[in-house]
Amino acid sequence: xxxxxxxxxxxxxxxxxxxxxxxxxxxxxxxxxxxxxxxxxxxxxxxxxxxxxxxxxxxxxxxxxxxxxxxxxxxxxxxxxxxxxxxxxxxxxxxxxxxxxxxxxxxxxxxxxxxxxxxxxxxxxxxxxxxxxxxxxxxxxxxxxxxxxxxxxxxxxxxxxxxxxxxxxxxxxxxxxxxxxxxxxxxxxxxxxxxxxxxxxxxxxxxxxxxxxxxxxxxxxxxxxxxxxxxxxxxxxxxxxxxxxxxxxxxxxxxxxxxxxxxxxxxxxxxxxxxxxxxxxxxxxxxxxxxxxxxxxx
Numbered sequence: 100x101x102x103x104x105x106x107x108x109x110x111x112x113x114x115x116x117x118x119x120x121x122x123x124x125x126x127x128x129x130x131x132x133x134x135x136x137x138x139x140x141x142x143x144x145x146x147x148x149x150x151x152x153x154x155x156x157x158x159x160x161x162x163x164x165x166x167x168x169x170x171x172x173x174x175x176x177x178x179x180x181x182x183x184x185x186x187x188x189x190x191x192x193x194x195x196x197x198x199x200x201x202x203x204x205x206x207x208x209x210x211x212x213x214x215x216x217x218x219x220x221x222x223x224x225x226x227x228x229x230x231x232x233x234x235x236x237x238x239x240x241x242x243x244x245x246x247x248x249x250x251x252x253x254x255x256x257x258x259x260x261x262x263x264x265x266x267x268x269x270x271x272x273x274x275x276x277x278x279x280x281x282x283x284x285x286x287x288x289x290x291x292x293x294x295x296x297x298x299x300x301x302x303x304x305x306x307x308x309x310x311x312x313x314x315x316x317x318x319x320x321x322x323x324x325x326x327x328x329x330x331x332x333x334x335x336x337x338x339x340x341x342x343x344x345x346x347x348x349x350x351x352x353x354x355x356x357x358x359x360x361x362x363x364x365x366x367x368x369x370x371x372x373x374x375x376x377x378x379x380x381x382x383x384x385x386x387x388x389x390x391x392x393x394x395x396x397x
Contacts, residue, residue, distance in 0.1 A: 116293065128261065129235060129260070129261060129279060129291075129292060129295060130279065130288075130292075131279050131282070131283035131288055132276055132279070132280060133280045134280075134283055138280060138284060139283070139284040141284075142171070142174060142280070142281045142284035143283065143284055143285070145174050145179055145283070146174070146179075146196070148179075149179040151173045152179055152192070152213055153170055153179070153259065155213070155217065155258045156170045156173065156217055157170055157216065159217050159218060159221050160221065163221050163225060163366070165224055165225065165228075166219065166234065166287075167287070168234070168282050168287035168290055168291055169224060169237075169289075171278055171281040171282055171285060172193075172224075172238060172241065172278060173192050173193055174281050175274065175277040175278055175281055176189075176192070176193055176194040177191065177192050177194055178195070179209050180191055180192070181212075181213050182211065190207075190210040190211055190357030191210040191211040191212070191213070191216050192211075192213050192216055192217070193210075193216050193217070193219075193220045193297075195210040195216060195219070195220075195293060197210075199223070200216075200219070202223075202335070203219035203220075203222055203223060203335065203337045203391075204219065204337045204338075204388070204391030204392055204394065204395050205219050206392070209372075209395070211321060215395045215396075218337070218393050218395055219337055219395065221336070222335050222336035222337050222369050223241070223369075224237060224241070225336060225368070226335065226336075226368075226369040226370060227240050227241060227245070229368055229369060230245065231248070231258075232292060233260070233294055233295045233297075234259050234294055235260050235275060235278075235279075235291065235294075235295050236248065238274065238275050239264075239267060239271050239274070239275050240276045242270070242271045242274040242275075243267060243268050243270070243271040244260065247267065247268065247271070248263075248264070248267070251263040251264075251266035254266045260275075260295070277293070279291065281341055300395045325331070329357065329374055329375070329376055329377075330374070330375060330376070330377050330380040331372050331373065331374045331375075332363075332365070332372070332373050332380065332383075333370060333371070333372055333373070334371060334373045335365075335369060335370045335390055336365045336366070336368075336369040336370060336371065337394055337395060338365065338391065338394050339393075339394035340354075340362055340365075341392075342390050342393045342394045343373075343383070343390055346382065346383070346389065346390050347375070347379050347382055347383060349379065357375060357376075358371070358372075358373060358374055361373065
């Protein structure tokens with residue numbers, strides 16, 4: 100009798116262990132948690148009531164190869180209400196904080212400008228995706244900052260969102276879940292999950308920043324011109340090349356001799372190294388804010 104009871108006990112333990120493991124497995128997978136008709140209708144109503152803004156956002160995104168479902172980030176951030184201001188001071192459709200806004204050339208008032216802020220957020224999202232390689236983690240980083248995401252990754256020992264999620268602020272975890280629910284409502288959840296669970300493709304390793312041989316640039320561009328002291332800085336995709344040329348008052352052909360990959364890097368990576376002679380770099384630095392502001396109007 101005891102033998103039979105022991106066998107039953109062990110079978111029960113094994114069965115219970117399998118159930119727990121199964122539950123943990125599914126708990127770690129991303130999914131929508133609110134698929135109710137009320138939830139779906141709420142997200143769809145926000146889109147239907149702001150069709151013009153949604154079309155503009157999707158147009159800006161598709162031009163830069165950002166999926167349309169990222170428009171849902173604005174829905175959960177502000178409900179597409181440009182007058183929205185959070186208790187923390189974030190403002191506008193995209194809820195830009197002051198520091199984040201300044202990084203992309205936005206003034207305090209520009210944060211509530213749906214056109215300028217959307218152009219700025221496009222560059223921000225591209226930078227984040229190039230860093231984290233999936234839109235779920237991008238949503239998390241947009242909410243709590245890349246620093247908090249990086250710390251969570253280190254604590255979890257993993258770069259998978261489902262592994263480090265518990266180390267993020269609860270507000271961020273809820274934010275990502277709202278995003279998944281919104282994507283379910285717009286019929287785009289599968290696209291989000293396919294991007295997240297995609298099989299990593301081994302690519303040729305490239306440095307995070309554009310590698311620049313300043314000495315080589317000097318040799319190639321200063322023939323018969325005397326010695327030129329070239330300097331470099333990093334700019335993001337908010338800058339418009341024509342505006343830079345306007346303020347520096349130089350020909351595009353000469354500018355591209357120093358920066359042959361700048362246009363491609365700004366479009367594809369959202370940032371690039373800018374190389375200029377010292378006198379032009381000084382001029383760029385002095386007019387940096389004006390260049391940013393004017394670039395956003397194009």
